[in-house]
Amino acid sequence: MIQDIIFAKYNYIIYITLMTIGFYGMIGKRNLIKKLIGMSIFQYSIFLFYISAADVSGGTAPILLKEPAVYVNPLPHVLILTAIVVAVSTLAVGLSLAIRIHREFGTLDEDKIIELS
Amino acid sequence: MIEHFPVLIIAVGLLGAFFTPIIGLIRKELCSPWASLITLLQFLISIFLLYQVLAAGNISYWLGGWQPPWGIEYAIDILNAFVLVLVAGVCFSVSIYAKKSLGFEVPGKELPLYTLYILLSTGMLGIVVTGDIFNLYVFLEIGSLAAYALIAVGDRQSLMASFNYMIMGTISASFILLGIGYLYVMTGTLNMADLSERLPELYGRPVILVALALLVVGLSIKTALFPLHTWLPDAYTHAPSAVSAMLAGTFTKVGIYALIRVMFTVISPEYVIETVPVMNILSWVAAAGIVAGSVLAIAQYDIKRMLAYSSVSQIGYIILGVSMANKLAMTGGILHILSHSLMKVGLFMVAGAIIYRTGIRNIYQLKGMGKKMPFTMAAFVIGALSMIGIPPTIGFASKFYLAWGALEAENWVFVAVILLSSLLTAVYFWRIFENVYFGVHEHEEIKKDEVPLSMLLPILIFAAITLLLGLFASLPIGVIEHWVTGVLP
Amino acid sequence: MGSLKNRKVLKYLFYAGLVIAVLADFLMHREKIELPWDAVPGFNAMYGFFSTILLIIVLRAAGYVLLKREDYYD
Amino acid sequence: MIDWVPPGIVLIAGAFLIPFLKGRAKRAYLLLLPVITFIDLFFMADGTGWAVPFMGYNLVFGQVDRLSMAFGYVFVIMAFIGMLYALHVKEDGQHFAAFLYAGSALGVVFSGDFLSLFVFWEIMAFSGVFLIWYSRDKASRDAGMRYLLVHVFGGLSLLAGIVIRLVNTGSLEFGSLAHGGLDSYLILLGFMVNAAVPPLHAWLSDAYPEATITGAVFLSAFTTKTAVYVLLRAFSGFEILIWFGAAMAVFGVAYALLQNDIRRLLAYEIISQVGYMIAGIGMGTMLSLNGVTAHAFTHILYKGLLFMGAGAVIYTAGKRKFTELGGLYRTMPLTLGLYMVGALSISAVPFFSGFVSKSMIVSASAHEHLAPVWLLLTLASAGTFLLVALRLPYFTFFGKDSGIKAKEPPVNMLLAMGFAAFLNILIGVYPAILYNILPFPVDYVPYTGEHIVWTVQILLFTALGFFLMRDKLMSQPAISLDIDWIYRKGSRAFMWFVEKPLSAAAQLPVRIFLRIADYLMWLGKNPTRAVSLYASTAIFRLLGRFPGMPPHASEKLLENAWKNYPGEPVKKSPVGDSVILVLILMAVYAIYYYIVT
Known part of the structure; x- marks a missing residue:
């Protein structure tokens, strides 16, 4: 019973675990x-959910198929491609902010930054 | 051409943002007029769309000719068009104001700033214009990313404020994405109209509840609804004034728009009002936010920070009106989107003007400002009176409807909250009036020293509209009521 | 207020006025009696006088509690 | 076809022209505007005019009947007198505020619905405050601020009442409200703030003495009388008002007696006189309502005159306290004479205006056999005479010579006072002029033998009392405490309260969440260890010791284990805090949704 849930839906469990991490x-x-990094892991856990x-x-990819076959829904993949772009951009903004903060305060430790500002 | 306007409003923005750096490379000074031009175009298109919606009914535009639910649809009804005009109008006006203000506060960064500015504007308009829920997420992120960067160009503390906002914003967007994911998994569609048709069969499944909770919390962060407002005061305080003005007037409002759209169009009003009283808990949270925001605003000394906390309180008003979900309160809530936008943009622009001229942010140092900047401060007074809710300003009309709606709902606590918060609002603005008009400057002779016309004009226009719309409040109210009657049973 | 002599004349005129006012009340024809004391000649005079005295005395007393230095609120 | 314009609009709109005129033309215009308004008023047709549809309701700007006309006439006349008195003032802003103020009062009088009434009501409050602020000193600033706060409170109460009424009845029509119910009590409260009914009166005596010399003349006429008008319309026959009014009449006099500032004395006298009107409204008979209208009419004229006289003294002598004034009759005989006309009017001396109006209300109380009310009103009447006709002139114009070299005020001031004095005597001598415009037919005859004799008795014996005890009436340089103590002293406490405990309380939900969050963080440092800690504590509690270990050593061990729990105490992180809040709220929502379905 429990094994069923764990093995059949392990990717969902991983998604929840990743999110918590x-x-x-x-x-x-x-x-x-x-x-x-935490933020990125959190975002990627959602991508995992979509893909799962x-x-x-x-199923196969729904391209270049001559006859009807079991295929994977392509739409979530496409959506997640977009979301990955978004996530990467967010990370880029975040990292550049971190660089600016490091230049300004000389540290990346939150407590010290709060003390300094 | 005309039938392509719904997509044009976005395309113009995206192309405009793309060309900004190129134009900036030719001449830096051209960036600001360029941004004004782009936002003006968007504004004009949005006015036309509003006109068209009012005259000929809802617009449905199929992107690339793909029929929904396969393709992306841009669906515009009265609410969309109304928020479109508001957002585009604010973006345009603030872009004029921004030229001098940004030039003073963050000199030499025109090029990236205006690119981001147009992107932010476009992102917000995209959220409003789209009829596809995943598209909404994408535009939300476009706008948000631009907003993080725009906030980060402010003073020293703005970096951490922006960082905090970015983490919160990302969580918010991810929650929304996850909520959308659950809805998609259950229904297999992303089109809002299509979703609303397929969802009723699935009501009662726990997964819808989870999706609902994710969407509500995610959008609450974006709208800075108490107690998820923690990013807002820092961000508004430390961002450049023009950016604060624009964000205060538009971004939170767009979040509220999305909330209304999701709650009342995608998911049906019956479900969120009766089956799962989402609105019930939301209204109490909003009422707590109204009072807490006002009280925290009184405790502030920094004028921008005070205005930011005041925003928290006023957002509570809007959510309260929307979540009471009767026709009057809903009308009041949506009207308050307009009125709060007008007043808060005006007030933040005044705060920016004061900083531009004197560099003062502490409200107890504003003594004699009434003589120094008579027009600016007069506009401030009008905005503040509207905030308190004194006729004949637009703020009065919306608060009147809100109070009326609370009475209709026979919830006396909300009536008391609305009136009490008006008094508290009066308290924190009077402190400013007192200093501005009666405080005596000991040292120097005060000379009239107004800000440049390009800053003064938007300020005065916002004050004038606050007054004019107050006098002709029946105009927007009519439009809103039309939409509300169509949605609420 | 003019000279001392004038004052004296005024004073006497004032007293005469008091007496006449009370006396006239005795001769007055009353159209209707609405309140119990309407029939009592000179009631108004008494009431006017004693209410004045009362007001002044009570308020002198109240003044001890209610009156404060002018810079009280500063 | 519209052949007249609501007179309030004429004044308000006309005020906007003031800044464009200069010199002589401006002065002519200032006087002409009330005259035009008067002519406009004169041609107003009875009935309902100027109904403007707004948001699905009818706003009525021209509700005309005999009652509103009576108030309309006196308001316009007073606007003219006040403007004549203020003609020497150079500041446009003051004239502007005065016209806005008078115009909005007229607007209230001719409003037929609650919404337009409310709008004018608020304009009145906000324009009135400028007449105070133009004194341009700290005292007036502070007093004006308090004035505004009180009026905003009153306005909010009024608004709340109006909205409730709208919801209950679906109508905005302004009519009788004497039936009770939450809405009418809220509206009553709003009206009573403006009528300065104790304990809501302190704004009046606090603010009016700080107003500009000319502003106080306007202020004395409009705010309270507008309130009397609306109360008359909405609450006539509301019996509790009789007792409020009677108490108010005595209260006003009593407090006036304590004052050292001449205009503050007169301000408390307004409260007393309005008390008569409130009592008359409460009685609600035809005679009393006529009396209220008549008394409001004459009161505006004589109280304006008194404030003008006091203003003239302050203008030329530069002092405003009894303890600093005295002996001015030599240099200001005209002012004294004109002031005395007002003083005799307010004291209801025969052949002066107060006699023909006040006596209507007092007689009405007798007709109704309200003996205690009669006694209170008569007491107040005696006190008024004592104060305004005897004490004030005695200590200002006679008494010890203060050595102030005052002279007569400017001609326009004297003219304005003269005109007001003329009207007071005219009405006193020829009351039919006033009686003809009262709302109900009048069969009241003021000049009967007994009435005159009784009045004279009261007046003369009051005078006797004054001369016997005038030393006791000598003022001290002091101020009296009043209800305003609560908010004058209280405002500081309020700010402290908001800045410290209240804003802490507003943060409370956040803090509670953060406490939970802290705990979760603590738990998260080393969950297994934490659980084992709890378990061993539970065992210790149960057994009193750990198995195989003496109790003392067990306790020590447990204590150390708690102390050495891994890591330092959890530090706060703004970013992390916000995220935790999100998580907690998410959980709350999800659980809530799950429970309610």
Whole structure:
């Protein structure tokens, strides 16, 4: 029973785990870069969710098929491509902010920055 | 040409943003007029769209000719068009104001600033114009990314404010994305109209509840609804004044628009009002936000920070009106989107003007400003009176409808909250009036020293509109009521 | 107020006025009696006088509590 | 076809022309505007005019009947007198504010619906405050601020009442409200603030003495009388008002007696006189309502005159306190004479205007056999005479010579006072002029033998009392405490309260969440260890010691284990805090949704 859930839906469990790790990173870590890493993990966990939802076991890509076959829903993949672009841009903004902060305050430790500002 | 306007409003913005750096490379000074031109175009298109919606009914534009639900649809009804005009109008006016203000506060950064400015404007317009829920997420992120960067060009503390906002904004967007994901998994469609048709069969499944909670929390962050407002005061305080003005007037409002859209169009009003009283809990949170925002505003000394907390309170008003979900309150809430936008943009521009001329931010140092900058301060007074809710300003009309709606709902606590917060608002603005008009400057002779016309003019226009719309409040109210009657049972 | 002599004359005129006012009340024809004291000649005179005295005395007393230095609020 | 314009609009719109005129033309215009308004008023047709549809309701700017006309006439006359008195003032802003103020008062009088009434009501409050602020000193600034706060409170109460009424009845029509119910009580509260009914009166005595010399003349006429008008329309026959009014009449006099500032004395006298009107409204008989209208009419004229006289003294002598004034009759005989006309009018001396109006209300109380009310009103009447006709002139114009070299005020001031004095005597001698415009037919005859004799008795014996005890009436340089103590002293406490405990309380939800968050963080440092800590604590509590270990050592061990829990105490992180808030709210929402379905 439990095995069924774990093995049949393990990707969903991983998505929840990743999300929690991401949250932990954003909340628990003082270093801004680590916070950003947490943020990225959090975002990517959602991508995993989308992809998992689209997956059909044994399905193929819905291109270049001559006859009807089981295929994977392509739309979530496309959506997630967009979302990945967004995530990468966010990370880029975040990292450049971190660089500016480091230049301005000389540290990336949140406590020290708050003391300095 | 005309039938392509819904997409043109976005295309103009995206192309405009793309060409800004190129124009900036030719001559830096051209960036600002270019941004004004682009936002003016968007403004004109949005006015035309509003006109068309009012005259000929809802517009549905199929991107690339693909029929929805396969293709992306831009669907415009009265609410969209109304918010479009508001957002585009504010973006245009502030872009004129921004020339001098940004030039003073963050000199030499025109090139990236105006690119981002146009992107932010376009992102917001995209959120409003689209009829596809995933598209909404994408535009939300376009706008947000531009906003993070724009905030970060402010003073020293703005970096951490922006960072905080970015983390919160990303969580918000991710929640929205996840919520959308659940809806998609359940229904297999992303088109809003299509979703609203397919969802009713699925009501009662826990996964819809999770999606709902994710969407509400995600959008609450974007609208800075108490207690998720924590990013807002820092961001508004430390961002350049023009950016604060624009964000205060538009971005949170667009978030509220999205909330209304999701709650009342995608998911049906019956569901969020009766089956799962989402609106019930939201209205209490909003009421808490109204009072807390006002109280925290009184405790502030920095004028921009005070205005930011005041925003928290006023956003509470809007959400309260929307979430009480009767016709009067809803009308009041949506009208308050307009009135708060007008007043808050005006007030932030005045704050920026004061900083431009004197560099003062502490409200107890504003003594004698009434003589130094008579027109600016007069506009401030009008905005503040509207904020308090004194006729004949637009703020009065919306608060009147809100109070009326609360009475209709027979919720006396909300009535008391609305009136009490008016008094608190009066308290924190009077402190400023007192200093501005009666405080005596000991040292120097005060000479009239107004800000340049390009800054003064938008300020005065906003004050004038606040007054004029107050006198002719029936105009926007009629438009809004039309939409509200169509949505609420 | 003019000379001392004038003052004296005024004073006497004033007293005469008091007496006449009370006396006239005795001769007055009353159209209707609405309040119990309408029939009592000179009631108004008494009431006017004593209410004045009362007002002044009570307020002198109240003044001890209510009156404060002028810079009280500063 | 519209052949007249709402007179309030004429004054308000006309005020906007003032800045464009100069010199003689401006002065002529200032006087002409009330005259035009008067002519406009004269041609107003009875009935309902100027109904403007607005947001689905009818706004009525021209509700004309005999009652509104009576108030309209006196308001316009007073606007003229006040403007004549203020003609020497050079500041356009003051004239502008005065016209706006008078115009909005007229607007209220001719409003037929609550919304336009409310709008004019607020304009009145906000333009009135400028007449105070133009004194341009700290005292007037502070007093004006308090004035505004009180009026905003009153306005909000009024608005709340109006909105409730709108919801309950669906109508905005301004009519009788004497039936009770939350809406009418809220509206009553709003009206009573403006009528300065104790304990809502302190703004009046606080602010009017700080107004400009000319501004006070306007202020004395409009705000309270507008309130009397609306109360008359909406609450006539509302019995509780009788007792409010009677108490108010005595209260006003009593407090006036304590004052050292001449205009503050007169301000408290307004409260007293308005008390008569409120009492008359409460009685609600035809005679009393006529009396209220008549008394409001004459009161505007004589109280204006008194404020003009006091203003003239302050203008030329530069002092405003009894303790600093005295002996001015030599140099200001004209002012004294004109002032005395006002003083005799307010004291209801026969052949002066107060006699024909005040006596209507007092007689009405007798007709209704309200003996205590009669006694209170008569007491107030005696006190008024004592104060305004005896004490004030005695200590200002006679008494010890202060050595101030005052002279007569400018001609326009004297003319304005003269005109007001003329009207007071005219009405006193020929009351039919006033009685003809009252709302109900009048069969009241003021000049009967008994009435005159009784009045004279009261007046003369009051005078006797004054001369016997005038030393006791000598003022002290002091101020009296009043209800305003609460907010004058309270405002500082309020600011402290908001800045410290209240804003802390507003942060409370956030803090509670953060406490939870802190705990979760603490738990998250080393969850297994934390759980084992809890478990071992539970065992210790149960058994009193750990198995195989003496109790003392067990306790020590446990204490150390708690102390050495991994990591330093959790530090706050703004970013992290916000994220935690999101998570907690998310959980709250999800659980809530799950429960309600």
